[in-house]
Every structure is written in C-alpha cells, then in structure tokens.
Amino acid sequence: MLASFRRLSKSAVGTSLMVIVLLMILAGFAMQDIRSVFSGGAGLSKGTLVKVGDEELTERDLSNAMRRALNQARQENPEASYATLANQFDPILGSLIDERALLAFADDHGFALSKRLIDKEIAELPQNRGLNGKFSETAYRTFLQQQQMTDADVRRLITAGLTQRLVLAPAAVDARIPVGVARNYAAMLLEGRQGQLVLVPTKAFRAGLNPSDGDIQSFYAQNRQRYTVGEQRVIRIAKIGPESVANVAPSDAEIAAYYKANQATYGGAETRVISQAVVQDKKQADAIAARARAGAAFAAAAAPFGLSAEDVSVGPQDRAQFAGLAGEAVANSAFTAANGAIVGPIRSDLGWHVIKIDEIRGATGKSLAQVRGEIAAQLATNKRKEALTELVTKVEDQIDGGASFAEAVGAAKLPVTTTPPINSGGASRKDPAYRLPAELAPVVKAGFAMMPDDDPEVVTLPNEAGFAVVAVDSVIEAAPAPLAEIKDQVREDWIHRKASDRARAIASQIAAKVAGGMAVDKAVAEAGVPLPPAQEISARRIQIAQANPDAVAPLRMLFSLTEGKSRLMADPKDRGFFIIKTNKITPGNAITNPLLIAQTQTEFQRTVPDELGQQLLAAMKADQGVKRDEKAIQAAKRRITGADQ
Incomplete structure (x- = not known):
C-alpha cells in the first residue's frame, strides 16, 4: 500500500533499488531513487565514474557489480546476458553510489571499524570454513576465486554492511505512525x-x-x-562410476575366508537347554549335585536350598550367551558335557554352580555352497567401492601432479564424453533435444565455475552414481546469434x-x-x-x-x-x-472503517523504518557531495550492456 501512495501522490521517494548480495555478507541495501548529482565530471580522475566525498566509484567497481548481478541472473535464466540487465544498470550504479556515500560519511565523522572485526566476519562465513569447522585460508581463497573477487572487495562489502547496520538502522528504530496520518491514507484507499x-x-x-x-x-x-x-561452453567429461570397476570380483579364496571368519553368522551355533543352580555354600552345591545325580529332578534337588523351578531354568543358550551369563569357565564345562550330564560344582564370581544339560541342539547354519552367492555379492560390492575410491584417488593424484585431462583419463582408461556447446543450464541451442543425464548436473555447474585454463576437476555425482572428471574444452563468449x-x-x-x-x-x-x-x-x-x-x-x-x-x-x-x-x-x-x-x-471516508485504519497504520510501521533510513542516506549524500562523470557513465553503460539509455 505504501508503494501505491508514493506513486500515486507523486512522492519524491521512489521504489527500492537493486539489492547488493554477496551470499551471507550483506542482507541488502534498500536504496531510494534520489540522486544528488553535480553535472559533468570535473575533478574526477581517469577511470572514476562517481566520487562521493573521498570515496571513488571506478569503472572496475561497476563492472564487477554487473558481473555478479549477471551470475545471479543466470541461476534462473542460463541465457541471461548483460543486455538482459540493461534496465538494472542505473539501479546498480545508484546502489554503489549509496554505498560510497555511507562509507564516506562514516569515515568523515570518525566511525571506524577495526580490522579485527572485519576478520571476524570473514571467518564466520560458512564458505570459509574447513572440514574441522574452523576458518580455512584455503577455503577463503577458493571462495574468492569462485566469486571472482579480491580480499579488498570482500572487506569493502562487509564494511558497508556493518556500517549500514550500525549507522542507518538506529535511525529507524521504533518508528511510530499516528492514527491521524493512517486515517488520511486509509481514506485515500477508499x-x-x-x-x-x-x-x-x-x-x-x-x-x-x-x-x-x-x-x-x-x-x-x-x-x-x-x-x-x-556464454556457451564445450565440456569434456569422463565418468568414474560403478561401470568402471564392473569387472572387479572376489576370488574363491576370499569367499571361503569370509565364510570362515563369519562362521557364527553362516554356520550357525550349537545351543543347549540348561538348568542351573547357583549357591554361595559349596556344601549346598555338593548336596544339589548329589541329589540330581541320584535321579531327583533338578528343580527338586535345588528346592531345599530356597531355589524355585523358575530360578534354575535357564533355557536354550549358545556358548557365547551362557559365557556372558555364568562366565567362561562355567560355559566351557557346560558345553563339553554330554546330554543329560550333571556338571559341577564349579566356582565363579557369582558363587558355586551346579548345571544339568537338559538338551543339546545341533547347529542350524548354512553351508558355504548355500551362501556362496550372497557372500560373493557382498564382497563384490565392497571391493568395487574400494576399487572406485582407488581409481578416483589415482586420477586426482595425476591431476595434482600436472597431468592434463587427456593424460589423466587416458591412464585410467576412462571413456570420454564431449558435450556440444551448452549453456549453464546444460541445454544446447543447436540441438534442442540434447539433454545431459540429471546425474551430471554437478558437472555442468563445475564446468561453468572453472576458468578455461584451470586444471581438470573431479566432482562427486549424486545418489552414489560415482564421480566425473571435468575439463573445459572451449568457451564461446556471449555474442549476438x-x-x-x-x-x-x-x-x-x-x-x-x-x-x-x-x-x-x-x-x-x-x-x-x-x-x-x-x-x-x-x-x-x-x-x-x-x-x-x-x-x-x-x-x-x-x-x-x-x-x-x-x-x-x-x-x-x-x-x-x-x-x-x-x-x-x-x-x-x-x-x-x-x-x-x-x-x-x-x-473516500475511513471514519466508519477502523479496521482499515489499523491495517494501514501497521503497514506504515513496517515500511517507515526503511524510509527513514533512506532519508538519512540522502542527507549523507548531500553532506558529502556527489560528483558524476555522465559521459564516462554512459560510455560504461554502452560498453557493458550495449544500451544508450
């Protein structure tokens, strides 16, 4: 609603301009379309388009901002070009002027940010952290290369963002709109x-x-x-996937060794149904053993010493289970005794054990022949993963050693696919039916992030599809068709x-x-x-x-x-x-519509803080003075976008 009021009442405040975004560095610069302009470019050094106070805006700065805007636009439209952004040239230029005005004002009035504070902001960027979660100089250099920025560029953007937060934001805190003002605008809506x-x-x-x-x-x-x-690129791709190690298979000896090592799983284990009485006195244990050997039921033999049938019934146990229950010495004796035998008394940390072997149940496992296929499949999967990792490592080592794409993939005997000229979305203008498999999307992204003379890269493919070696074969610069x-x-x-x-x-x-x-x-x-x-x-x-x-x-x-x-x-x-x-x-008459008045007041209070910040920024530009070289600006616009207006 506030935007409508501005347009329809011909307010001097225009619509918000281009948002300067550098990942998580800046949330944005909502700027107004007011320009403090001095005609001509008198006093500006060569290459300087605008000077605000002591801050200069050069053609290089503008070109870099336009390049970042183009990269962002290509995320949604791979065919985007500088011509597509022609209508954004002036807003981007305006936002850069606003940034210079803010920095010039802050510097002129002694508002300085320490290098330590800027370093802290850089270190906290997620893109600059290593595998240990801490700041990595290598990751930071990679980040700068990917964004095609210098350390100075990043520091300027961070400084501008922090200055905006600390200087502009307080001017708009807790803004209030009187009901009377809201009522008048609500009446306009009606x-x-x-x-x-x-x-x-x-x-x-x-x-x-x-x-x-x-x-x-x-x-x-x-x-x-x-x-x-x-821009279009021809990309060379060598996939390293499961098919690259399809011939890797386990030997008979490896299968047999795996079966033997996992006998408990495949061969099964003997179990015994056991009754056990544990007492603290050896004489009591001797009496229980004697009564059981004389033919008394085991539960009856233990009953005089306070043990019930539930106390002495252990049930089916394999050796490992019973060792965990009674200890190794007791388990050894129990699993070497004959069916029906009375074992003990045997001493353990728990006391004196008397055991009866009620039943012996033989192992119920499978033979090697029965599980051979299962083991072979499992071993093949594991061996192929290992072989794939070794192959990728070998290729990466060769690239790190200076090998070219052809040398690295040739040594690994990998098949190579060369795309036709494609855009950053993977589409080909010459062949509309051409489509790279969806799993190769990371390949296109890597191919367009690389510089033409960069070393090949190995990228990971999604859904365990393997890896791919990527290199740029050629680059077709953006140009009229x-x-x-x-x-x-x-x-x-x-x-x-x-x-x-x-x-x-x-x-x-x-x-x-x-x-x-x-x-x-x-x-x-x-x-x-x-x-x-x-x-x-x-x-x-x-x-x-x-x-x-x-x-x-x-x-x-x-x-x-x-x-x-x-x-x-x-x-x-x-x-x-x-x-x-x-x-x-x-x-219109809003007197009878208090709900609309309240909504209008709320809407104003959401947007007025930005307006107050914009007004403060306009005052800063007036304070510092803005000198523009209009001829140089128009020349830069023609060079970058091809547009005169």
Whole structure:
C-alpha cells in the first residue's frame, strides 16, 4: 500500500533499488531513487565514474557489480546476458553510489571499524570454513576465486554492511505512525474513480507488413544486443562410476575366508537347554549335585536350598550367551558335557554352580555352497567401492601432479564424453533435444565455475552414481546469434516494431483529441481503423493491489490523473497502447472503517523504518557531495550492456 501512495501522490521517494548480495555478507541495501548529482565530471580522475566525498566509484567497481548481478541472473535464466540487465544498470550504479556515500560519511565523522572485526566476519562465513569447522585460508581463497573477487572487495562489502547496520538502522528504530496520518491514507484507499479506457492493439496493424532481406538485415544490425546469446561452453567429461570397476570380483579364496571368519553368522551355533543352580555354600552345591545325580529332578534337588523351578531354568543358550551369563569357565564345562550330564560344582564370581544339560541342539547354519552367492555379492560390492575410491584417488593424484585431462583419463582408461556447446543450464541451442543425464548436473555447474585454463576437476555425482572428471574444452563468449539462425525471429520482431509504431501513431491521435475535449467514443470512431470500443472502468484505489496483472497499469494511471484529464500509456506487456481518461473522483471516508485504519497504520510501521533510513542516506549524500562523470557513465553503460539509455 505504501508503494501505491508514493506513486500515486507523486512522492519524491521512489521504489527500492537493486539489492547488493554477496551470499551471507550483506542482507541488502534498500536504496531510494534520489540522486544528488553535480553535472559533468570535473575533478574526477581517469577511470572514476562517481566520487562521493573521498570515496571513488571506478569503472572496475561497476563492472564487477554487473558481473555478479549477471551470475545471479543466470541461476534462473542460463541465457541471461548483460543486455538482459540493461534496465538494472542505473539501479546498480545508484546502489554503489549509496554505498560510497555511507562509507564516506562514516569515515568523515570518525566511525571506524577495526580490522579485527572485519576478520571476524570473514571467518564466520560458512564458505570459509574447513572440514574441522574452523576458518580455512584455503577455503577463503577458493571462495574468492569462485566469486571472482579480491580480499579488498570482500572487506569493502562487509564494511558497508556493518556500517549500514550500525549507522542507518538506529535511525529507524521504533518508528511510530499516528492514527491521524493512517486515517488520511486509509481514506485515500477508499477513494473511488470512474473513467474510460481505450486499447489500441498492435496486432491490428500487422496486415501488409512484409520486410525485405535488407529490412531484416538493418533491423538486426541496429538491435544486435537484443539477440545476444549467453556464454556457451564445450565440456569434456569422463565418468568414474560403478561401470568402471564392473569387472572387479572376489576370488574363491576370499569367499571361503569370509565364510570362515563369519562362521557364527553362516554356520550357525550349537545351543543347549540348561538348568542351573547357583549357591554361595559349596556344601549346598555338593548336596544339589548329589541329589540330581541320584535321579531327583533338578528343580527338586535345588528346592531345599530356597531355589524355585523358575530360578534354575535357564533355557536354550549358545556358548557365547551362557559365557556372558555364568562366565567362561562355567560355559566351557557346560558345553563339553554330554546330554543329560550333571556338571559341577564349579566356582565363579557369582558363587558355586551346579548345571544339568537338559538338551543339546545341533547347529542350524548354512553351508558355504548355500551362501556362496550372497557372500560373493557382498564382497563384490565392497571391493568395487574400494576399487572406485582407488581409481578416483589415482586420477586426482595425476591431476595434482600436472597431468592434463587427456593424460589423466587416458591412464585410467576412462571413456570420454564431449558435450556440444551448452549453456549453464546444460541445454544446447543447436540441438534442442540434447539433454545431459540429471546425474551430471554437478558437472555442468563445475564446468561453468572453472576458468578455461584451470586444471581438470573431479566432482562427486549424486545418489552414489560415482564421480566425473571435468575439463573445459572451449568457451564461446556471449555474442549476438548469427542472423541466419534467428532470421524468422528477427523478421517477427521487425513486423512487431512496425505495427507498434503504427499503433502508437493512431493512439497519439486519439489521445490528442481526447485531451482537447472530444468525447472518447467519438475520438475512437474518427481513428479510421477498426478498434475495440472504449470500456467504462470504475474502481476504488484499494483495488489496485488486488487487480490482475493486465489491469494494474491502467488502474494506476486512472488514479494518477485529475478529474477530466486523460493520458496515453504503453501497455507494459507490449500489446499496444492505452488511452485512459478519469471522468469522476469520489473521495473516500475511513471514519466508519477502523479496521482499515489499523491495517494501514501497521503497514506504515513496517515500511517507515526503511524510509527513514533512506532519508538519512540522502542527507549523507548531500553532506558529502556527489560528483558524476555522465559521459564516462554512459560510455560504461554502452560498453557493458550495449544500451544508450
């Protein structure tokens, strides 16, 4: 809502500009579109575009910021180019000027950040930590290389972020909006307007447009940046996967040795059903053994000494189980005795043991022949993992030793795949059907992160698919696509441009007549071409935020005009031109809508802190002075984006 108020009331405060993001270094710089500008570039050194106080903004700084913005844009659109970012040039430049103003103001007023504090922020970046979780100089160097930044660049960004947090943020703490202010803006939201809308569609003027080859060639030459194709690369890939070690298998001796080493698992173990009486007095133990050997039931033999049948019943036990229960000496005696034998008394840490072997149950395991396949499969899996690790290590050692991609993969006898020219999304312009397997996505990412002359890299593939050796074969820089490849597209663009020019001319005639007092319907009828009739439109200001995308722009224009006024505007979706006229304005009244007043107040209190920070930043720029070299700025814009405006 606050953004609508700003636009519709023609406030000096504009929309927020480009967010400068460097991973976790900066949360953002929400900046306003106010520029403190001194004409010309007098006093600026060569290569300096803008000077704020003692802080300089060079062409290199701007190029680096545009490069980072392009890298970020390519995360969503692999075909993105500097031409795609042409409309972001001015916001990015503005945000860099704001950053310089903040640093210049802080330095001028003695607000200094210690090197130790900056070091601490760098050390806390997750990308700069080693395997032990602590700061790693190697990881930091890798981070700088990946981001194509210097240590000084990182320190400047961190300094700007901390200064923003410590200088700008306090100015906006605990901002409060009076109810009276919120009530007035809430009333604006309830304001109603009625008007008329005419659309002059571009498609109505396409008839008869048939460009010659010369027209197409000329249009292409004038709009080359429009057809720029993003950087493409040819990547060489050597996969190291399970198939690379498919011939690795265990020998018969290894299978037999594994079976023997795991006899308890595969061969089974003998179990015995045991009864046991444990007493502390040897005479009692002798009496129990004598009664049991004389033929008394074991439980009855132990009963005179306070042991019940449950106390003496141990049940089925293998040797290991019984050793854990009674001790090794007792278990040895019990498992060497015959079935039905009375064993003991035998002394242990627990007392005196008397044991009866009630039943001997033989081992129930499987023979080697029965489990051979199972053991062979398990050993093969383990051996292949080990062989795969050894192969990867061998390749990495060769690369570390200076071997080229061809030498390293050739020594390992790995098959090599060479992609066609692909973009960072893995797609090929020449072959739309081409797709790398999904498991090779990390390969594309690594291939575009590498410099063309970097050593090959070994990357890990997801879902245990193995590894891949990656190298850049060649790089095709971003450039306009050849006309022969996109002639149909250029032809269509030429037709659309000419039709749009015709539509604009007719729309301008209609707009001029309406502005001169002619009724909208009559102005449309006098256009001399069949057009959709004028539409009656009626809305409240609050509906702008709720309108569908096609209606937002006309509604905003309806609410920006005074009563009886009209204006021509281009359709944001490039479908034609609108003529909007505001016929009637009905003021809103929020007195009877306290809920809307409260919502408006809450909305303001969420956004006012940013506005206060922006105002403070504007004051800083006024305090420090901003000198711009407009010629150098426009030259940089043409060089980077190919755009003049």
